Amino acid sequence: MFSRILVPVDGSDHARKAVAMAADLAQKYGAELVLFHVLLRHQLTDDLRHAAEVEHLPAEGGRDTGHVVPGVPEGRFPADIEWREKGDAPRDVLDAVARYVLDRAAHIARDHGAGNVRSMIADGDPADAILDASDDVGADVIVMGSRGLGALREVFGGSVSHKVGHRATCTVVAVR
Numbered sequence: 001m002f003s004r005i006l007v008p009v010d011g012s013d014h015a016r017k018a019v020a021m022a023a024d025l026a027q028k029y030g031a032e033l034v035l036f037h038v039l040l041r042h043q044l045t046d047d048l049r050h051a052a053e054v055e056h057l058p059a060e061g062g063r064d065t066g067h068v069v070p071g072v073p074e075g076r077f078p079a080d081i082e083w084r085e086k087g088d089a090p091r092d093v094l095d096a097v098a099r100y101v102l103d104r105a106a107h108i109a110r111d112h113g114a115g116n117v118r119s120m121i122a123d124g125d126p127a128d129a130i131l132d133a134s135d136d137v138g139a140d141v142i143v144m145g146s147r148g149l150g151a152l153r154e155v156f157g158g159s160v161s162h163k164v165g166h167r168a169t170c171t172v173v174a175v176r
Contacts (some may be wrong), residue, residue, distance in 0.1 A: 001029055001140075002025060002026075002029045002031045002140045002141055003029070003031050003032065003140055004031060004032045004034060004137055004138055004139050004140055005022045005025055005026055005031050005032070005033050005034065005139065005140065005141050005142075005143055006034045006036055006130070006133060006134050006137060006139035006141070006142045006143070007019055007022045007033060007034065007035050007036065007105070007109075007142075007143050007144065008036045008037070008038065008126070008130045008133075008142070008144045008145075008160075008164075009035055009036065009037055009101055009102065009105040010037065010038070010040065010101065010126075010145075011040075011097075011100075011101040011104070012145055012147065013145075014145025014146055014147045014175060014176065015105070015144070015145040016104075016105070016108055016145075017145065017175045017176070018143045018144050018145045018173075018175040019035070019105045019108045019109050019112075020108055020109075020112050021143055021173070021175050022109070022114075022143035023108065023109040023110075023111075023112035023113055023114035023117075024112055024113065025141070025143070026109070026113075026114040026115075026116070026117075027112070027113035027114055027115070030115075030116075031116070031140070032116045032117075032118065033109055033114045033116065033117045033118075034117075034118055034119075034120060034133070034137050034139065035102050035105045035106060035109065035117065035118070035119045035120070036119075036120045036121075036122070036129075036130065036133050037098045037101055037102050037119070037120070037121050037122070038121075038122050038123065038124065038125075038126040038129045038130070039091075039094040039095070039098055039121065039122070039123045040094060040097060040098075041094065041123075094123075095121065098121045099121075102119040102121070105119075106119060120133060120137075126160045127160045127163035127164050127167070130142065130144070130160070130164050131164060131167055131168060134168060134169070134170060135169070139170055140170055140171070141170055141171040141172070141173060142164060142168055142170060142171070142172045142173070143172075143173045143175060144160075144161050144164065144172070144173070144174060144175065145161065145174070145175055145176075146159070146161050146174040146175060146176045147159065147161070147176075161174045
């Protein structure tokens with residue numbers, strides 16, 4: 001029934017639950033599981049901040065994100081002019097966080113029996129990027145968390161899962 005399952009991940013609890021459910025489906029149907037992360041330009045949770053500090057993920061010039069991430073304003077992860085003036089490259093830090101989130105998701109997927117797992121990273125509007133990725137990989141289903149890290153943005157602009165559910169050309173499963 002399913003040959004390719006797309007799972008957007010952002011490090012939230014709902015995304016981790018979506019990975020577990022999608023992995024179970026992938027195991028049952030022998031499907032490829034595609035873990036997908038959109039760079040977190042506008043949010044960085046305490047959990048991800050702590051993980052970056054503890055894991056010493058590499059940033060630009062071999063520096064670890066433990067030295068870069070604490071300078072980011074609480075709850076935000078912007079790519080603004082101040083970063084560029086200091087010589088820091090936010091894309092490198094965002095990529096390090098993305099790799100961390102995807103590695104954790106891949107571990108969860110494999111623990112739940114998924115055998116064929118790959119990861120992708122994109123930049124841009126999360127809903128648009130998810131829909132583009134779904135088309136690019138030929139996903140039969142998108143399994144995603146019903147709530148992610150951008151809770152305040154959801155109140156004003158609608159949730160990413162809601163937008164994806166209304167615009168996707170394939171089945172969308174929102175996991176709580």
